[in-house]
Amino acid sequence: MKNPSEELEILREKIQQIQDELIQNLLGYVEVYELDEDVYQKMITLINQYTKSAFRITKAIEAQEIIELVLLNGIKNKQ
Secondary structure, three states: OOOHHHHHHHHHHHHHHHHHHHHHHHHHHOOOOOOOHHHHHHHHHHHHHHHHHHHHHHHHHHHHHHHHHHHHHHHHHHO
């Protein structure tokens, strides 16, 4: 197994890469080929905020699914 810190860094880099690709794809779609660095950084900040929100919601959905699964299995086992 790799060092957990290294794995976390690899995952963070992958998220950053995906966010960069998203910005590039969006800019390409609207045919914007040049951007000021501060505008780019603001876009990254906004995407980070939305990514964190989406992550929290995804975790809440997963937790709810697990709760429902446990409850349904518990009810089926009692019958």
